[in-house]
Amino acid sequence: MKTILSLLAAGVVVGCITPLSDSESRQRAERVFRETFTHGNRQMAARVERQDEVQALCSLYRNEPPKEIAARIEQSQLATLRYPASGRLMGDWRRGEKIAQDGYGLRFTDPDTKRLNGGNCYNCHQIAPREISFGTIGPSLVRFGRLRGEGEPVQKYVYGKIYNAEAFAACSNMPRFGHNGVLTEEQITHLVALLLDPDSPVNK
Amino acid sequence: MRIDRVLAGVLAAMLPCLSPAQQDTQKEIERYRQMLAEGNPADLWEARGEELWKTRRGPKNASLEQCDLGLGAGVVKGAYAHLPRYFSDTDRVQDVESRLVTCMVSLQGFAPEDAMKNPFSSPDRQSVMEALVSYIAAESKGMKLDAPVRHPKEIEAFRIGEQLFYRRAGPYDFACVSCHGENGRRIRLQELPKLADPKDAQKIFTTWPAYRVSQGTVRTMQHRLYDCYWQMRHPQMDYISEASIALMVYMAKYANGGIVNAPALKR
Numbered sequence: 001m002k003t004i005l006s007l008l009a010a011g012v013v014v015g016c017i018t019p020l021s022d023s024e025s026r027q028r029a030e031r032v033f034r035e036t037f038t039h040g041n042r043q044m045a046a047r048v049e050r051q052d053e054v055q056a057l058c059s060l061y062r063n064e065p066p067k068e069i070a071a072r073i074e075q076s077q078l079a080t081l082r083y084p085a086s087g088r089l090m091g092d093w094r095r096g097e098k099i100a101q102d103g104y105g106l107r108f109t110d111p112d113t114k115r116l117n118g119g120n121c122y123n124c125h126q127i128a129p130r131e132i133s134f135g136t137i138g139p140s141l142v143r144f145g146r147l148r149g150e151g152e153p154v155q156k157y158v159y160g161k162i163y164n165a166e167a168f169a170a171c172s173n174m175p176r177f178g179h180n181g182v183l184t185e186e187q188i189t190h191l192v193a194l195l196l197d198p199d200s201p202v203n204k
Numbered sequence: 205m206r207i208d209r210v211l212a213g214v215l216a217a218m219l220p221c222l223s224p225a226q227q228d229t230q231k232e233i234e235r236y237r238q239m240l241a242e243g244n245p246a247d248l249w250e251a252r253g254e255e256l257w258k259t260r261r262g263p264k265n266a267s268l269e270q271c272d273l274g275l276g277a278g279v280v281k282g283a284y285a286h287l288p289r290y291f292s293d294t295d296r297v298q299d300v301e302s303r304l305v306t307c308m309v310s311l312q313g314f315a316p317e318d319a320m321k322n323p324f325s326s327p328d329r330q331s332v333m334e335a336l337v338s339y340i341a342a343e344s345k346g347m348k349l350d351a352p353v354r355h356p357k358e359i360e361a362f363r364i365g366e367q368l369f370y371r372r373a374g375p376y377d378f379a380c381v382s383c384h385g386e387n388g389r390r391i392r393l394q395e396l397p398k399l400a401d402p403k404d405a406q407k408i409f410t411t412w413p414a415y416r417v418s419q420g421t422v423r424t425m426q427h428r429l430y431d432c433y434w435q436m437r438h439p440q441m442d443y444i445s446e447a448s449i450a451l452m453v454y455m456a457k458y459a460n461g462g463i464v465n466a467p468a469l470k471r
Contacts, residue, residue: 020363028360029367029450036447040439048373048438055372059379062370106375106437123391135391137383166377175376182375 026060040108058171070170077167081160082178084185089155089192096194097201099187100127106182117182119191124174127194128201137173145196145203158192232471235417246338246415246467249422253339256332262312271307273300273340284344285464288452290355297361299452300337301426302444323443324430325421334422337413341466349410349464351456358453361446365454368447369399378436380451394471399455406462409455414468422467425452 020028037045054073057065065073083089102118104110122131126140148154161168163178177183183191194200257268257280273283274291288299294306301323308319325331353362372379383391384399397404412425423431429448433441441448 020360025363026367029364032364032446032450033368033371036442036445037439038442044439047375051373055377059371063381107434108440133392137389137391173382180375
């Protein structure tokens with residue numbers, strides 16, 4: 001009897017539900033997302049629940065924003081760029097290599113200590129050619145400095161790209177390492193050196 | 205054996221931060237080859253799962269043999285090939301793990317929190333779930349995956365899963381699509397499936413659960429998603445959350461037609 005009733009109920013449901021519109025399914029997905037992280041760190045949960053404008057727009061357009069939206073994103077993100085007060089953009093490529101290898105930080109299992117976060121760069125990019133364990137989500141950066149030079153304009157570009165990649169390519173897959181507080185200004189200067197310093201293995 | 209496994213896990217976990225990583229990668233590959241030659245250790249999980257399925261447990265001292273995995277009470281053969289799916293008795297779309305929790309509660313009398321305790325094993329603690337899922341999946345080996353996306357709630361789950369797949373958030377701005385949106389990409393040396401491409405999805409979705417050499421245990425699809433969100437710098441995903449099941453329905457729709465080959469053997 002119970003089964004028959006539930007079958008009937010299912011039938012009624014089938015009869016009157018129309019497919020969700022995009023905005024309805026987005027709303028439901030948001031509700032579901034907010035019920036997903038109830039056992040972990042509340043602060044972390046708050047951070048993923050609240051999307052900023054770039055995250056929200058890139059989610060909405062599935063990383064393919066129309067031209068005017070892309071321009072709006074790039075403009076707003078360009079305004080976030082901050083360069084070191086010292087004016088020095090080239091750090092130490094050896095320290096840059098360590099940061100590029102390091103995947104530590106911001107996972108829920110990473111203890112909240114004074115240890116600096118890593119950059120995870122090799123996860124997505126080929127960088128120094130001797131490292132064969134590299135990812136391919138981003139472009140290869142081998143010989144980057146040799147191909148692009150090492151002058152101030154290139155330094156500024158590389159620093160800015162790592163600081164906030166969305167300023168140069170809206171809805172890029174690359175994290176906004178400076179803007180989102182993943183890496184410090186100093187760490188970013190070491191990565192600039194890894195890519196641009198003529199002595200860096202990247203340019204050998 | 206256990207120390208060996210822990211060591212393998214530690215080594216694999218360290219793999220991404222070592223330079224040069226070649227030597228360790230080579231070691232891992234050799235371990236793979238050895239494992240392949242010896243057969244899949246998941247066989248042991250399957251056997252333990254079958255025993256657990258038939259053993260009387262819980263406050264009601266009952267086995268799971270009358271559990272309905274979607275093809276009727278007690279039918280295990282082929283059930284995994286049609287999951288996740290909508291169940292009218294719970295009025296929800298459920299994956300195999302969520303359904304097992306339902307059965308542990310209704311048939312065996314466990315409190316839900318007890319049924320959901322320790323879903324992922326650690327070196328000093330076995331998981332009932334990993335064994336049961338191994339057994340159930342193996343009973344669909346060789347069958348065509350046909351997870352239904354027909355009932356309104358299944359369609360709704362698909363749509364929610366699709367939205368979640370593209371939802372970027374957190375300090376890394378990551379969504380599932382950040383890694384799984386294109387063919388032929390890698391993180392370090394790990395190849396990544398494009399999950400909305402049937403060719404990739406059919407190969408990947410059908411091979412979970414899997415014995416993971418780097419972790420020395422069988423891991424389920426719930427664990428795979430939990431692990432992805434960990435990498436994405438999101439908080440700990442709730443076990444059998446609605447979001448996790450919606451994402452599975454999303455993946456299953458593209459994976460349908462693939463042949464179930466689980467538990468598989470993976471890194």
